[in-house]
Structure formats: structure tokens, C-alpha cells
Amino acid sequence: MLNLFENFDTDTVDLIRSQNYADLKIPTVVVHDDGFLPDDIDSPIKYYCDFSSKGKPLYFDKLPLPKFWRITADANKGEVFDLDKKRAEIHFVNTDNSRQIKEVQWLDNEGEISWVNHYNSKGDLFAQTYYNNKQAVLRKYYDRGGNEVMTYHLVSGDIFLNYQGKKKHFAGLVDFVVDYLQERKYQLDNIFYNSLNVPFFVSLKLPDNGIDTLFWHEVTGDQLPGNMQYLMKNDTRTKHIIFQKYDEWQKWKSILRSNDDNVKFDYLGMIYPHPRSNKLRANALIMTNSDNIEKLTELVTAMPEIHFNIAAVTLMSDKLMAFDKYKNVELYPSVTQRKVNELITSCDIYLDINHGSEILDSVRAAFEQNMLIIGFKDTLHNQQYISDDNVFKNSDIVGVRDRVVSALSNIKGMKELVDAQRQQAGDMSIESYKKTFGVLKNERIKEQSR
Missing domain, CATH: 3.30.750 (Transcription Regulator spoIIAA)
Structure with missing residues (x-):
């Protein structure tokens, strides 16, 4: 199995x-390994490149650079400069301000990607991808000693493996994976x-x-x-x-x-963790890394009884900091992970109303905490966790206000709304999951005995 x-x-x-x-x-075996798979998850790349060493991800300021080159960085990404010429973009594992390097895209003189260095969770350079005319054409994989163990021609699909003195050629990724599974028995x-x-x-x-x-x-x-x-x-x-x-x-x-x-x-749905129930507290949370929050002024003024907590892992602009004048708004610029955890557990409404990218997988976190998630049609980030009934037109401030106020004043109503979220996401109990999986297992046994 x-x-x-x-x-x-x-x-x-x-x-x-x-x-x-x-x-x-x-x-579990995962085909495409980005270098950050958990230790108990296998992959062909992890096996042939040998990710067994101890170590930690490469921090952005530890990236080897020529003398006098410099790095600028925020929570989302970093950039490498030679004087005023940008030479590379650094992409991080997470957008939580931890600034751990996942890959570095090195640029040519025209600013196009020339090659990409891929780093793993041990801080090792385990692969490089080369580009031609803006297309990735070749990827080389290395072991911990820097020896090339695999060459993947991304256009033709050919793979050449050089492992422990044995050389093999595969016509494509499928043949390579089949051989790996058989090799690992x-x-x-x-x-x-x-x-x-x-x-x-x-x-x-x-x-x-x-x-x-x-x-x-x-x-x-x-x-x-x-x-x-x-x-x-x-x-x-x-x-x-x-x-x-x-x-x-x-x-x-x-x-x-x-x-x-x-x-x-x-x-068969999923089993999601739900460490707590909704406590109907008048605390709303917004996670954002920009000041472009849809109808924020209108919502803050329409619901003075709701305490709005707005958090960002970066500094906030003057536009967003100006909301500090409202008594029902509290701002958290450059928020720590510890404070985010506190907010996630102390708020019962999540407003998915910020434009731009989602940070810290916040919608999913709100879902697991059984927060009531409400959003506008143009701002949704992870819609599978948001009930269709809780998605409003951008202009429907009254609808949002009425939904929030009604839910917080009615235990039964709040439970029904949260249950609808969970059903739409395919949430299942452990007992139901085991039962369905048990039926699946029994049917496989019947098929094998024929």
C-alpha cells in the first residue's frame, strides 16, 4: 500500500x-520535491540527492554573493543588487517574515531569468534550472557533495541518472518514477x-x-x-x-x-482539526500585507460594536495607520507569529476583504478555528473554506453588517453558519472517515480475491 x-x-x-x-x-512518495518535504515523506529527489544531513534553511543574508553586492528584502521576497543593477530575485519558503530561501532566480543583463538555484530545508543547493529564451530547458540535481546525480531535459523529458556508479537513461518522468518505486521495493x-x-x-x-x-x-x-x-x-x-x-x-x-x-x-471529505468552537465574541480579524482593504472605512463605521484587529507581517502605510483614529480598530504592523496565534484564538469573525496575496494561510487558519469567514466577491483568497452564503458584493455593506450582527447574537444561527462552512469544505468526523475508508478497503480485498 x-x-x-x-x-x-x-x-x-x-x-x-x-x-x-x-x-x-x-x-507516501511525492514526485515533485521542492526541497522542503517533511522528513517522513519520500521522493526520488530526496533519495538520490540524499537529504539526510542535519541543517536548517538558508537565511537570506547568508546567500553567497560577490564582494560589494547587496540584498534588500521584505517578508515576501528579496532582491540582489550590484550597485543599482538587479542581479537576482530571492523567493522564500513562507511569507511570514522568516526569510528562509527556497530559490534564487539569477537574471541576465536584460532582466530575464538565466538560471535558478534551488535550496532545500538543510540549506543545501540541490538543483539548478537553466533557461533559454525565457523557457526552462534543463535541470541538474546534486548530492550533498555537489556531485551531479541527475540531469533532466525539461523539453524532451529525457532523464539521465548517475547514482552509486550506475548510469541509467529514462525516456520520461513516468519511467523514472516507476524505476524508483521498484528500486525502493x-x-x-x-x-x-x-x-x-x-x-x-x-x-x-x-x-x-x-x-x-x-x-x-x-x-x-x-x-x-x-x-x-x-x-x-x-x-x-x-x-x-x-x-x-x-x-x-x-x-x-x-x-x-x-x-x-x-x-x-x-x-470522502477531509478530517480538519478544530481546536475550539466559535465563542461569539465581537472580535474580527483581517490579515493583510497591503493597505488595499475593500470598504474598510465603511465596515468600521457601520459596525462600531465590532472590534477590528488588522495585522500585517510588514510595516503599514500611512493610509492604513490612519485607521488608528477609530476606537474599534487595533493595528498590528510587523506582527509576530506569537501575536498572530493569539489573534487567531481570540477572534470569532474573519474578514477576507484584503486585495493582494493571502498571508500566513490565514483563511485556512480561520476555518480551523471555526471563525465565521466573510468576504467580498473580488477579494476571496481560499473560497473552499467560505460558504457561498457569506460572499457579498463589494457594495453590500449592509449585508455584511447584518450577517455579522445576526451571527454574533444567535448561538444556533452561528453554529449553522459555521457548519455550512465545514460542509462546503468537505469536513468529516474521524468516525465517518474510518467507515468510508473501511468500505473502500473491503472492496479492494474482494477485487483481489476474484
């Missing part, structure tokens, strides 16, 4: 965590995957004596993806397709359950 995932994205993390909450300990009788790209094709290439399951978490359009339709029409290792988004399952279930000759369809 094995989890085989393409990327270590939020949906993948949620699936792994849900399995762990349900005491389903399944080894993973148990490949049951594979769980959540992408119709590389893991899908790996499943098709493995011996046909296994039974696999696709966990589908993406949003579809007017028709199902072609590769999913292929699974429906052909007898492959994939015998079960599990939808993980509640809205998508509601959209397709009647059609899918009538076309399950080769695969069976079902729904």
Missing part, C-alpha cells in the same frame, strides 16, 4: 493528515494517487495485479477530465475514484454512479 502524489500541495497535505487522524499509516499492490498526470501514468505502467484508487480533489468544468473518462471506459488497476470536494460530488454523483462498470465512485 502506497500514497503516490504529484505535488505536496494543500490538498495532498489534507489527505495525508486525514489518513493519519484515522490511524491509517500509509507510506515499495509495496505496490494498492496505490492511492490524486493526480491524473504522472501518478496516473505510473499506475498504468505498473503490473496489472494491483488495485489503485484515485482521490479527486480538483474542480471540473462541463465535462470530466479525459483521463478520468479513460479509467471509466477501460479495465485498469484503478478500481475506485473518490471525490473529495463536496460540491463536485453533488454535481456529478448521479451520472457517475450509473457508469461504474470499470470503476466505483464515492465521496
Whole structure:
């Protein structure tokens, strides 16, 4: 039994965590390793490059530079200058002001990317990507000693591996992953995957004596993806397709359950942590790294009984600092992580109304704390955690005010609103998750015994 995932994205993390909450300990392999996978997650790159050393991420001011070159940085990214000429952009692992380097994009004289240095969680340079005419064409991977262990031709797909004295050539990433799985001697009788790209094709290439399951978490359009339709029409290792988004399952279930000759369809959400319930406190939180907050003045004045907490990991502009004149507004420029944690636990309303990027995964944090999340249509950052009923037109200040005031004055009403958020996000109890996964396991056993 094995989890085989393409990327270590939020949906993948949620699936792994849900399995762990349900005491389903399944080894996990991630195809695309950015250098910051958890220690208990495997990958071909981690294995061949040997990420076993101790260390910590490279801090931005420790980046090796020519003499007299300088770095400027904020919470989002850094820049390298030779006098006034920008030579590189530094991208961090997180936007929490920790300024730990993930990659450095080195620029040519025209300001275009020439090559990228990739750093891992140990602070090691483990890969370099080279560009030609603005296109990534070649990536080289290195072990801890700086020796080149793998060359990936990104255009043709060819991979050349030089590991422990053995040289191998692979026509593409799928063949490379299949060889890696066999090299590591993973148990490949049951594979769980959540992408119709590389893991899908790996499943098709493995011996046909296994039974696999696709966990589908993406949003579809007017028709199902072609590769999913292929699974429906052909007898492959994939015998079960599990939808993980509640809205998508509601959209397709009647059609899918009538076309399950080769695969069976079902729904299985996620197990999210909820350390506390909503306490109906008149405290609202806004996390932002800009002063472009939609209708902030109107909301602050329309709800004088609500205490607005506005936090940023950077300094605040004069425009935003001017809101300090309102008695029901408290500002937190250059906020510490400790203070963010305090705000997350002390507020019961989250206003997703800032333009620009989301910081500190704040909408997800608010969801897990059972805060009532409200946003405008043009400012949403992570809509799967926000009930459709709590998304308002930018001009509907009255609607936002009435929703907030009504929810805070009615325990039952607040619970219904928060429950709607959780249902839309596919939140499940541990008991329900175990039950559904148990049915899935039993069906696999039946298939294997035929």
C-alpha cells in the first residue's frame, strides 16, 4: 500500500493528515520535491540527492554573493543588487517574515531569468534550472557533495541518472518514477494517487495485479477530465475514484454512479482539526500585507460594536495607520507569529476583504478555528473554506453588517453558519472517515480475491 502524489500541495497535505487522524499509516512518495518535504515523506529527489544531513534553511543574508553586492528584502521576497543593477530575485519558503530561501532566480543583463538555484530545508543547493529564451530547458540535481546525480531535459523529458556508479537513461518522468518505486521495493499492490498526470501514468505502467484508487480533489468544468473518462471506459488497476470536494460530488454523483462498470465512485471529505468552537465574541480579524482593504472605512463605521484587529507581517502605510483614529480598530504592523496565534484564538469573525496575496494561510487558519469567514466577491483568497452564503458584493455593506450582527447574537444561527462552512469544505468526523475508508478497503480485498 502506497500514497503516490504529484505535488505536496494543500490538498495532498489534507489527505495525508486525514489518513493519519484515522490511524491509517500509509507510506507516501511525492514526485515533485521542492526541497522542503517533511522528513517522513519520500521522493526520488530526496533519495538520490540524499537529504539526510542535519541543517536548517538558508537565511537570506547568508546567500553567497560577490564582494560589494547587496540584498534588500521584505517578508515576501528579496532582491540582489550590484550597485543599482538587479542581479537576482530571492523567493522564500513562507511569507511570514522568516526569510528562509527556497530559490534564487539569477537574471541576465536584460532582466530575464538565466538560471535558478534551488535550496532545500538543510540549506543545501540541490538543483539548478537553466533557461533559454525565457523557457526552462534543463535541470541538474546534486548530492550533498555537489556531485551531479541527475540531469533532466525539461523539453524532451529525457532523464539521465548517475547514482552509486550506475548510469541509467529514462525516456520520461513516468519511467523514472516507476524505476524508483521498484528500486525502493515499495509495496505496490494498492496505490492511492490524486493526480491524473504522472501518478496516473505510473499506475498504468505498473503490473496489472494491483488495485489503485484515485482521490479527486480538483474542480471540473462541463465535462470530466479525459483521463478520468479513460479509467471509466477501460479495465485498469484503478478500481475506485473518490471525490473529495463536496460540491463536485453533488454535481456529478448521479451520472457517475450509473457508469461504474470499470470503476466505483464515492465521496470522502477531509478530517480538519478544530481546536475550539466559535465563542461569539465581537472580535474580527483581517490579515493583510497591503493597505488595499475593500470598504474598510465603511465596515468600521457601520459596525462600531465590532472590534477590528488588522495585522500585517510588514510595516503599514500611512493610509492604513490612519485607521488608528477609530476606537474599534487595533493595528498590528510587523506582527509576530506569537501575536498572530493569539489573534487567531481570540477572534470569532474573519474578514477576507484584503486585495493582494493571502498571508500566513490565514483563511485556512480561520476555518480551523471555526471563525465565521466573510468576504467580498473580488477579494476571496481560499473560497473552499467560505460558504457561498457569506460572499457579498463589494457594495453590500449592509449585508455584511447584518450577517455579522445576526451571527454574533444567535448561538444556533452561528453554529449553522459555521457548519455550512465545514460542509462546503468537505469536513468529516474521524468516525465517518474510518467507515468510508473501511468500505473502500473491503472492496479492494474482494477485487483481489476474484
